[in-house]
Amino acid sequence: xxxxxxxxxxxxxxxxxxxxxxxxxxxxxxxxxxxxxxxxxxxxxxxxxxxxxxxxxxxxxxxxxxxxxxxxxxxxxxxxxxxxxxxxxxxxxxxxxxxxxxxxxxxxxxxxxxxxxxxxxxxxxxxxxxxxxxxxxxxxxxxxxxxxxxxxxxxxxxxxxxxxxxxxxxxxxxxxxxxxxxxxxxxxxxxxxxxxxxxxxxxxxxxxxxxxxxxxxxxxxxxxxxxxxxxxxxxxxxxxxxxxxxxxxxxxxxxxxxxxxxxxxxxxxxxxxxxxxxxxxxxxxxxxxxxxxxxxxxxxxxxxxxx
Amino acid sequence: xxxxxxxxxxxxxxxxxxxxxxxxxxxxxxxxxxxxxxxxxxxxxxxxxxxxxxxxxxxxxxxxxxxxxxxxxxxxxxxxxxxxxxxxxxxxxxxxxxxxxxxxxxxxxxxxxxxxxxxxxxxxxxxxxxxxxxxxxxxxxxxxxxxxxxxxxxxxxxxxxxxxxxxxxxxxxxxxxxxxxxxxxxxxxxxxxxxxxxxxxxxxxxxxxxxxxxxxxxxxxxxxxxxxxxxxxxxxxxxxxxxxxxxxxxxxxxxxxxxxxxxxxxxxxxxxxxxxxxxxxxxxxxxxxxxxxxxxxxxxxxxxxxxxxxxxxxxxxxxxxxxxxxxxxx
Numbered sequence: 001x002x003x004x005x006x007x008x009x010x011x012x013x014x015x016x017x018x019x020x021x022x023x024x025x026x027x028x029x030x031x032x033x034x035x036x037x038x039x040x041x042x043x044x045x046x047x048x049x050x051x052x053x054x055x056x057x058x059x060x061x062x063x064x065x066x067x068x069x070x071x072x073x074x075x076x077x078x079x080x081x082x083x084x085x086x087x088x089x090x091x092x093x094x095x096x097x098x099x100x101x102x103x104x105x106x107x108x109x110x111x112x113x114x115x116x117x118x119x120x121x122x123x124x125x126x127x128x129x130x131x132x133x134x135x136x137x138x139x140x141x142x143x144x145x146x147x148x149x150x151x152x153x154x155x156x157x158x159x160x161x162x163x164x165x166x167x168x169x170x171x172x173x174x175x176x177x178x179x180x181x182x183x184x185x186x187x188x189x190x191x192x193x194x195x196x197x198x199x200x201x202x203x204x205x206x207x208x209x210x211x212x213x214x215x216x217x218x219x220x221x222x223x224x225x226x227x228x229x230x231x232x233x234x235x236x237x238x239x240x241x242x243x244x245x246x247x248x249x250x251x252x253x254x255x256x257x258x259x260x261x262x263x264x265x266x267x268x269x270x271x272x273x274x275x276x277x278x279x280x281x282x283x284x285x286x287x288x289x290x291x292x293x294x295x296x297x298x299x300x301x302x303x304x305x306x307x
Numbered sequence: 308x309x310x311x312x313x314x315x316x317x318x319x320x321x322x323x324x325x326x327x328x329x330x331x332x333x334x335x336x337x338x339x340x341x342x343x344x345x346x347x348x349x350x351x352x353x354x355x356x357x358x359x360x361x362x363x364x365x366x367x368x369x370x371x372x373x374x375x376x377x378x379x380x381x382x383x384x385x386x387x388x389x390x391x392x393x394x395x396x397x398x399x400x401x402x403x404x405x406x407x408x409x410x411x412x413x414x415x416x417x418x419x420x421x422x423x424x425x426x427x428x429x430x431x432x433x434x435x436x437x438x439x440x441x442x443x444x445x446x447x448x449x450x451x452x453x454x455x456x457x458x459x460x461x462x463x464x465x466x467x468x469x470x471x472x473x474x475x476x477x478x479x480x481x482x483x484x485x486x487x488x489x490x491x492x493x494x495x496x497x498x499x500x501x502x503x504x505x506x507x508x509x510x511x512x513x514x515x516x517x518x519x520x521x522x523x524x525x526x527x528x529x530x531x532x533x534x535x536x537x538x539x540x541x542x543x544x545x546x547x548x549x550x551x552x553x554x555x556x557x558x559x560x561x562x563x564x565x566x567x568x569x570x571x572x573x574x575x576x577x578x579x580x581x582x583x584x585x586x587x588x589x590x591x592x593x594x595x596x597x598x599x600x601x602x603x604x605x606x607x608x609x610x611x612x613x614x615x616x617x618x619x620x621x622x623x624x625x626x627x628x629x630x631x632x633x634x635x636x637x
Contacts, residue, residue: 061538091540103535106630107553116539117549144629160539 003078005168005199006037006060011072013055013064027267030055031223033072034293034300037168037199042191044202044210046248047220048264053203054099057172060201061096062086076168091116095161097171097190101153104145111141114159123163130162134189154178154186161193169193171202175209187213207248216299219245222264222275225293228300241301244276274303323614330610331387334603335380338594345370345396345597370396370597383603393600397592402604405589410608412482413578413585415497417570419505424512424570425563432517433555436524437547448521451514459573463507463580470503477503480582504581508573512566519562523555553627561624567616571609 011033014026029052037043047053058064060074062083074081076089086094104113114130115123131138134155140148148156154174161169171190175183183206191213194200204210210217211231219227219242227242237255240246250258262279271277273288280287282305293302358366371379386393392402435447454462471479478484482500483492527533527550536550575587582588586605593602625631 058534058538063534063538087540087542090538096535096538098531098535098538103531105532105536105550105554107557107628108549116541117545144633146630147633 004036004038007075008035009073014069016067033225035218037201039199040194040197042194042200042214043216044204044214045218045220046207046210049205053220054172057096057170057203060170061090092164094168095164095166097157097161099173099176101145106145110143114163130159158189166198169198169200183209226302241296241306242303243280326610326614327607330606331603334606339376343597392604395598395601397596397598402600409586409589416501416505417574420508421570423509428513428516429520429559432520433524436521439525451518455514459511460576460580463577466503466507482583504577504583507577511573512570516563520555520559523558527551527554557627561620564616564620568613
């Protein structure tokens with residue numbers, strides 16, 4: 001089998017924080033994250049807001065803040081993705097599509113910014129093609145970010161990825177506050193990138209949208225990946241594996257909008273063992289220990305009792 | 308757009324007139340309230356004692372002692388509006404002529420200092436901000452804090468001692484060499500004499516702009532757009548050129564035009580220390596010598612300078628920042 005474009009094993013990210021003056025404490029925001037993206041495949045990492053999933057994008061691109069520490073192993077096309085290697089690849093083979101326009105320089109015109117200041121014939125031509133493809137007028141190149149209309153934003157941001165020759169695209173929350181139609185179209189653009197042969201990793205909170213376009217969904221809960229499932233596994237509850245994923249499934253509008261008690265635990269009050277245990281109906285004493293992430297029915301799950 | 312501009316210009320003019328009016332009044336009131344007796348200050352106690360009553364009365368008339376302040380102010384203002392700034396009592400020349408000479412001297416000093424401190428301050432700030440926490444940042448920051456807590460005149464004295472007295476490579480004062488005919492003074496002589504005062508002004512002017520630019524630069528480096536630029540493989544000088552320079556330059560320009568006032572204020576002290584015959588020194592002698600017409604004119608010119616600096620900052624900001632430029636057009 002071909003090597004996956006991106007393979008992340010046991011990724012953990014922690015922050016050093018000063019509390020009460022000089023006391024240092026370590027915040028483990030991401031504790032154990034596993035994900036794989038193959039060429040031509042679109043994988044969605046789904047987690048609720050504030051669960052730290054944006055950090056995954058920042059880790060892959062090597063732009064974590066200075067007080068963050070990263071552990072685990074990231075492999076890009078067969079060899080380890082070290083900071084030096086990231087710095088060589090980012091912006092050409094590995095690209096990120098940011099959340100919002102605030103990631104663009106307010107004082108640089110759109111066209112110049114997408115081209116990163118390159119003015120060679122080939123890049124200029126390429127951008128024209130991208131704009132044509134996304135139905136953006138040529139004049140948009142001469143606008144400043146603040147002049148863009150809401151509908152254009154997504155297409156502009158995704159253009160920053162297309163101007164390169166990306167083999168791996170990381171999209172960080174690509175549909176924030178968008179209405180369903182625009183959001184679907186935005187996800188559709190990422191699907192196209194995958195169909196063109198790139199590996200696409202979409203980080204989102206919107207399970208429904210993810211299921212429509214992604215090949216696989218990785219469910220992220222309280223710093224851990226709890227389940228990895230094919231999108232088609234979500235058609236029926238029985239094909240899902242983890243109790244949290246099942247709860248998510250039942251919370252979808254078409255499946256009855258049922259919610260479960262409690263909230264996702266805060267980083268500092270993380271229960272031992274399974275992070276979902278306080279809200280889980282099948283939790284036992286065993287769940288207080290480390291739970292392995294194991295393969296199950298073509299997917300993976302971090303639960304002792306999943307069958 | 309046309310209409311907006313018209314309103315803007317009108318508002319600025321109104322503000323300028325009000326500014327001139329209030330500063331002139333305030334200067335006048337302060338001068339009248341000052342305990343300096345113009346006769347004693349300019350003629351001297353001993354000379355006054357030996358004069359006849361008529362002579363003293365004549366002198367009192369010349370220096371405007373005992374006249375109604377309101378009448379005095381109104382007549383001065385009426386002349387000023389007609390473009391007549393009066394005659395300097397100390398120099399016995401039209402105020403306009405005195406100011407023309409002094410301003411030319413000062414302007415050379417101030418413009419040099421302003422440009423030097425601006426460029427130097429901006430780059431120190433940028434380097435410092437981009438290397439936050441490293442030794443170069445600490446060095447720049449330390450320098451700026453040290454300089455901004457140092458009185459200008461003290462720094463002037465220090466430089467004078469080092470370069471003028473110990474090393475003897477630069478003149479200790481004045482704007483031209485002593486004992487040379489006015490016609491024999493070369494441009495080089497003038498520059499040579501302006502180096503120390505200009506240097507003092509530049510050194511003190513640097514810290515403000517450098518510290519401000521540093522803060523701005525740190526903000527830029529932490530911004531989402533720089534984060535994204537880094538994620539797109541931009542780094543180092545390219546990153547700075549594409550995203551840092553313009554974003555940092557805008558506020559720096561505004562700040563620096565607004566800092567015209569500080570250079571102006573500083574020049575008064577520095578000119579005093581170096582006996583440099585500029586506007587600042589003229590202001591001091593006019594104040595101490597009760598030369599009302601000259602002091603009034605200098606105060607107003609300084610106020611206009613500062614006003615002009617702020618106004619240029621305003622206008623420039625609108626030109627350079629597309630958000631303001633295009634926002635205004637929409």
